[in-house]
Amino acid sequence: MIGSSVSGNLPRTQELIAKTRAYDRAKLSDEELEAAYVEATKRVIEGQAKAGLSHVNDGLLKWQDLLRPFSQGLGGVEVGPMARWFNNNTFYKVPLVKGPITYKGPVTEGLGYRRLLPKGATLKAVLPAPYTFAVLATDCHYGDASKLQAAYAEALNQEARHLEKLGYGYIQLSDPALVYVTTKPTKKELKAYGKVLEVATSGLKAKTCLQTFFGDAGDILPEALAYPVSDLGVDLYETAPETLKGLKLKGGLSLGLIDARNSTIEDAGEITTAAKQILKTVNPKDLYVSTNCDADFLTWEKAEEKIGVLARVAENLRGGA
């Protein structure tokens, strides 16, 4: 199949941003803020549905950062100080692991809008992958990165299973640290990571994708091809296309062809050509046309235009245009 989706969250609309700023200054009630979230979530879902994306998410608009729901929702973890989000002018709060990580119950459900998602499209959940969580957290308990990864993977698996029960058919594990220049693993760690992902994806019937971004996916190949996930996601604004040449893929490929860190609206024809060049030498089981990363680096207006382009590229590839 040839699918299309956003590889992560979507930006808050300018209207929602204004409301959150007012809320922050105590000029808006909880109820008014909630209403603004619902309105904006409807808008970003509709934007994806109208464009015809095969996989749709709710935008994750309430998430303050990718890791925060887990810092707040898992046992043994607390919200720590602020730090830069990789090489962006954006920040996140460091999870502080102060005790054994335990799953106390659904972590992300309360922040999401499952009820607003459309019938017909595959529902996509986005969760932080174990490697990225462990690298970005401050470990005050395990004293060993692999133990921390394993403990988090257990909790992550329970969350993924819960989301599957809620109807999510596709689960993306976002793993930027796995390819980022200053955080990427050694070859030994890379090999060992397959076992961690086995724990994270154990028992899931939903499709899974290990989505890498902010770095060169060439650094995790060929080891990542053996990982127990359905699809592998690649940021093509950080990875040269030659890197993918002749890869023996067992599963699918999510191609980050649309740049969610630049406001330029890509030309669908150019991007289709770029995708076709790659597909000359690789033959993924499934192909997804995607943004290269989360889309909250853009305004919603720009993100919506880009969603339109990625849907057209997928259409072009399906129709052979």
Place this chain on the structure above:
Amino acid sequence: MMAKLFETYEIGSLAKHSWRLKGFSGAKLTEADIAEAETWGKRLGIDCKPLIKLLRGDAPDRRQQVVNWSALYAVKMFERLGLDYVYTGEQWREEMYAHVAKNVEGFEFTGWIKSFDYRYYRKAAVVGEVKYRDPFYIDEFEYIKPHAEAELKVPITGPYTMTDWSFNEHYWRKLGKVKSLKERKSRARRELMLDVVDNALRPEFEKLIAAGTKWIQIDEPALTTQPTAEEMSLFVEAWNRLVAGLDCRFSLHNCYSDYGLLARYAPDLKKCDQLSLEFANRDTKAPGRKRPAYDLIKSFEEHGYEGAYAPGFVHVHTDQIASPEVVRDRILCVADIAGPERVYVAPDCGLRTRTWEVAYAKLENLVKGADLARKEAS
């Protein structure tokens, strides 16, 4: 060689008083706003009656006059504190990035982008070729020059930060023939950065220098955000192109960064007279000249950097005031590493997140700490 050891300066920004913000935006001023202008005017020895009249009236040029007064207040505060180099507290500027983006052709604001939680920033896209349009630093300099008694140091936003904090549409489109998306992005970034140097900053630098600017501080907070050799080399290329052939003193200000990485490239920066960095944030408040947080200065030394240092002796993101003795110990610790003649005394960064009261107290102890260090070193 410095005539005086441990010369002091501030980095750039100060908070804007409510009378400055409202007087500029046209919002109604309260008596409390006016009282604030009076209180600080008296404290700084400024005859503020014309300002009060201005704030109570509706003069057609009120907006610009309010900005002028605000810059004057900042300069007089720094001078009263006894800083050796002063400037306007960036009272003329909306914010360091937006100020340039608003005044240089090619930039267009796209909207609010999330920084973290419910905090956002306005981000511009470069939608056309970067070209010089209106002067954006020179008017501020020409206004303040006759009013200042201390030496002036002009902070400007550097090309790396302007590039890193902007979307790059125009230069991306220009490179449509480059097939690899990765290569196209990288080349578009380089073209944008060098055009910011050639077409925006250098023309303004030439005007500033012709008008009498002796020291330009190039602010690059975004530096090391992209921690690769390619990016650092690009920064060095942009810096060297920016300062080439210009007769002025230049310094680099960079904060909350990877100094291990910067240390490797600092010796390649031509005419970089000094590095103004953020260190107090990393230090403890314990007394004594052994301060591991400042050990990173050794890394700059080991890589061969020969300029001076102003390695942040006062933390700017807390209201706690470091004592003069702690400031002294920090200064002497760096003097032990680099030699006292290569140490300047400044805060970690601009003080715009602090109230004027707190900023005043911090700078007061900074100056006192420098005095104590001078006595000990002489």
